[in-house]
Amino acid sequence: MDVAGVLIGLDxxxxxxxxxxxxxxxxxxxxxxxxxxxxxxxxxxxxGFLRDVLIGAVPxxxxxxxxxxxxxxxxxxxxxxFHPSLxxxxxxxxxxxxxxLALFCVTGALKAQAYxxxxxxxxxxGMLTGIGGGIARDVLAGxxxxxxxxxxxxxxxxxxxxxxxxxxxxxxxxxxxAGPAALVCFGWRLLAIRRGWEAPRPSGGASV
Amino acid sequence: MDVAGVLIGLDxxxxxxxxxxxxxxxxxxxxxxxxxxxxxxxxxxxxGFLRDVLIGAVPxxxxxxxxxxxxxxxxxxxxxxFHPSLxxxxxxxxxxxxxxLALFCVTGALKAQAYxxxxxxxxxxGMLTGIGGGIARDVLAGxxxxxxxxxxxxxxxxxxxxxxxxxxxxxxxxxxxAGPAALVCFGWRLLAIRRGWEAPRPSGGASV
Amino acid sequence: MDVAGVLIGLDxxxxxxxxxxxxxxxxxxxxxxxxxxxxxxxxxxxxGFLRDVLIGAVPxxxxxxxxxxxxxxxxxxxxxxFHPSLxxxxxxxxxxxxxxLALFCVTGALKAQAYxxxxxxxxxxGMLTGIGGGIARDVLAGxxxxxxxxxxxxxxxxxxxxxxxxxxxxxxxxxxxAGPAALVCFGWRLLAIRRGWEAPRPSGGASV
Numbered sequence: 001m002d003v004a005g006v007l008i009g010l011d012x013x014x015x016x017x018x019x020x021x022x023x024x025x026x027x028x029x030x031x032x033x034x035x036x037x038x039x040x041x042x043x044x045x046x047x048g049f050l051r052d053v054l055i056g057a058v059p060x061x062x063x064x065x066x067x068x069x070x071x072x073x074x075x076x077x078x079x080x081x082f083h084p085s086l087x088x089x090x091x092x093x094x095x096x097x098x099x100x101l102a103l104f105c106v107t108g109a110l111k112a113q114a115y116x117x118x119x120x121x122x123x124x125x126g127m128l129t130g131i132g133g134g135i136a137r138d139v140l141a142g143x144x145x146x147x148x149x150x151x152x153x154x155x156x157x158x159x160x161x162x163x164x165x166x167x168x169x170x171x172x173x174x175x176x177x178a179g180p181a182a183l184v185c186f187g188w189r190l191l192a193i194r195r196g197w198e199a200p201r202p203s204g205g206a207s208v
Numbered sequence: 209m210d211v212a213g214v215l216i217g218l219d220x221x222x223x224x225x226x227x228x229x230x231x232x233x234x235x236x237x238x239x240x241x242x243x244x245x246x247x248x249x250x251x252x253x254x255x256g257f258l259r260d261v262l263i264g265a266v267p268x269x270x271x272x273x274x275x276x277x278x279x280x281x282x283x284x285x286x287x288x289x290f291h292p293s294l295x296x297x298x299x300x301x302x303x304x305x306x307x308x309l310a311l312f313c314v315t316g317a318l319k320a321q322a323y324x325x326x327x328x329x330x331x332x333x334g335m336l337t338g339i340g341g342g343i344a345r346d347v348l349a350g351x352x353x354x355x356x357x358x359x360x361x362x363x364x365x366x367x368x369x370x371x372x373x374x375x376x377x378x379x380x381x382x383x384x385x386a387g388p389a390a391l392v393c394f395g396w397r398l399l400a401i402r403r404g405w406e407a408p409r410p411s412g413g414a415s416v
Numbered sequence: 417m418d419v420a421g422v423l424i425g426l427d428x429x430x431x432x433x434x435x436x437x438x439x440x441x442x443x444x445x446x447x448x449x450x451x452x453x454x455x456x457x458x459x460x461x462x463x464g465f466l467r468d469v470l471i472g473a474v475p476x477x478x479x480x481x482x483x484x485x486x487x488x489x490x491x492x493x494x495x496x497x498f499h500p501s502l503x504x505x506x507x508x509x510x511x512x513x514x515x516x517l518a519l520f521c522v523t524g525a526l527k528a529q530a531y532x533x534x535x536x537x538x539x540x541x542g543m544l545t546g547i548g549g550g551i552a553r554d555v556l557a558g559x560x561x562x563x564x565x566x567x568x569x570x571x572x573x574x575x576x577x578x579x580x581x582x583x584x585x586x587x588x589x590x591x592x593x594a595g596p597a598a599l600v601c602f603g604w605r606l607l608a609i610r611r612g613w614e615a616p617r618p619s620g621g622a623s624v
Contacts, residue, residue, distance in 0.1 A: 026356070027410045029352065030409060030410070031352075031356045031357060031409075032356070032357065032406065032407035032408060032409045033408050033409070033410075034355070034356070034362045034363065035356030035357060035407075036410065038355075038356055038362070039356070049262070053261055053262070053469055053474070054465070054469065054474060054475060054476065054479065055474060055475050055479075056264075056474035056475060058261070058262060058263060058264035059262055059263050059323070059324075059325055059329070060262065063262065063325055063329040063333070064325070064326065064329065066326065066328045066329070069328055069329065080410055083410055115475070116475075117475055117479055118480065118482065120482045121479040121480065121482070121485065124479075124485060125479070135556070139347060139555060139556065140343070140352070140356065141352065142350075142351065142352040142558075143558065144445065144447075144556070144557065144558040145556060147451075147454075148447045148448070148450070148451030148454055148455065148556065149447060149448065154454070155450065198448065199448035199449050199451075200448060200449050201446060201447075201448045201449070202443045202446070202449075202452065202499055234564070235618045237560065238617060238618070239564045239565060239617075240564070240565065240614065240615035240616060240617050241615050241616045241617070241618075242563070242564070242570045242571065242615045243563075243564030243565060243615075246563075246564055246570070247564070257470070261469055261470070266469070266470060266472035267471050267472060267532075267533055267537070268470065271470065271533055271537040271540075271541070272533070272537065274534065274536045274537070277537065277540060288618055291618055347555060348555065348560070348561060348564065349560065350558075350559065350560040
């Protein structure tokens with residue numbers, strides 16, 4: 001299996017775990033089977049759609065390759081059928097979700113950079129690629145996006161994306177940059193989950 | 209009146225009935241006259257916007273032809289003025305809405321195919337063209353999209369879009385494919401309404 | 417300072433005040449620091465993103481110039497730190513917000529026209545540029561967009577955008593058109609706030 005194959009495999013894995021999280025939210029909202037598949041697909045593919053539309057890479061890559069469409073459908077059907085077990089495996093899903101985030105923020109930033117964006121916008125788009133699917137999932141499910149509500153999620157994505165961008169700017173080979181950047185995001189996110197880290201909230205919000 | 213004229217006429221009719229449904233939701237949410245027009249326009253044009261942005265057909269066709277903008281405004285004003293009567297005609301609106309869905313899913317899929325997408329993505333984009341406006345309407349109105357909540361709506365759209373794509377792939381002329389594909393979607397949707405068909409829900413959702 | 421510099425300065429000012437309003441909503445929703453910055457950025461940049469994606473001007477201008485990204489971050493951090501004082505300055509924020517609206521609707525319409533859109537679509541896109549950020553802010557914050565709920569907000573934006581478009585169509589120089597059009601929108605919006613003007617609501621909404 002060559003490098004491109006590994007990358008596509010990792011990409012599909014990221015879509016799969018994001019889609020699992022979307023399907024589980026749909027089950028909790030008591031949506032029907034189509035709602036489960038739809039939320040699974042939105043969560044898995046939404047971040048990449050957002051990135052590709054903003055950088056002008058349309059049609060998005062995921063619309064040109066049928067595997068990108070079948071993976072979230074399969075994830076949705078799995079959740080629909082086996083959601084009680086998956087609900088119990090929530091800790092495992094969270095770990096996979098962190099892996100998806102790490103992968104998406106780095107590949108998103110590198111793709112944006114390849115389309116000519118400067119370092120700061122590329123890092124921002126990398127972060128959006130990582131968090132966009134979850135935001136779309138929560139908006140469709142009728143709740144304020146989790147990423148806005150105190151879970152330390154966006155910061156590791158931005159840092160991972162930023163490291164990848166800086167590394168490429170510094171002339172390092174992409175392959176040498178992507179792995180460590182993704183690992184930083186992944187490790188940070190896992191530590192944030194395990195230790196219950198939260199982003200700071202406004203002081204005295206009630207006074208406004 | 210030639211074929212192109214008939215197609216545009218059907219397209220405008222689809223936008224009109226979708227816009228009526230958006231306006232009625234706005235009235236129920238007690239929005240003001242601008243909210244009614246805005247939701248009418250979002251519902252009528254949203255699906256096509258989504259499709260055109262994703263396949264790179266920008267600016268969307270509806271922004272290049274003033275008729276596509278005046279139709280939803282007219283629908284919104286009609287709802288604003290006559291909503292008690294239109295509310296009573298809800299059954300009729302539902303039939304028109306099914307017609308709009310049937311039309312949009314087929315024309316959306318054919319347009320996506322014409323822009324070079326493969327069969328599966330083209331069918332998916334056809335479905336999104338049909339359901340996108342209603343999703344945007346519901347998100348703006350602050351409710352979980354109806355299409356995710358058990359109404360059998362997306363499946364007929366996907367099947368209609370898929371039939372159109374398969375027919376064109378098989379070498380049949382577009383004109384011979386579009387009508388039957390739209391009729392299948394339309395008939396299925398009407399049967400689903402009349403018989404109260406619903407998509408299956410997850411078993412024991414409360415256990416999660 | 418030349419004309420282009422003035423325009424960019426005004427644009428950044430508009431983004432800044434819109435971002436302030438987004439940050440204040442986030443504080444009220446008790447979001448964390450990232451949520452505050454994210455809502456600030458969405459509100460400040462969302463309208464321009466929507467316009468640029470719809471007219472095919474991607475990547476959006478705001479992704480090519482780091483100042484467009486730093487301004488909403490700065491506004492978000494300011495709100496996060498000083499929100500009690502800013503909450504008391506709400507009247508001032510409202511005036512700045514009206515200025516942002518006036519600026520965005522005119523520059524949005526002119527940009528759409530420069531990309532080849534006809535007068536009516538260009539005016540509509542101008543209005544969307546002005547109101548789009550606030551709509552995205554409210555959807556992410558889990559509330560029905562303010563602009564749909566009776567505040568007289570979209571009409572001045574549409575009129576300002578329309579005046580700019582008509583002026584350019586009539587052959588007047590852009591510089592001579594933009595100022596008065598923005599002033600009409602600004603003045604109308606301020607009067608609407610001061611006098612409590614509201615858009616009309618449907619009669620007997622409860623009867624539906």
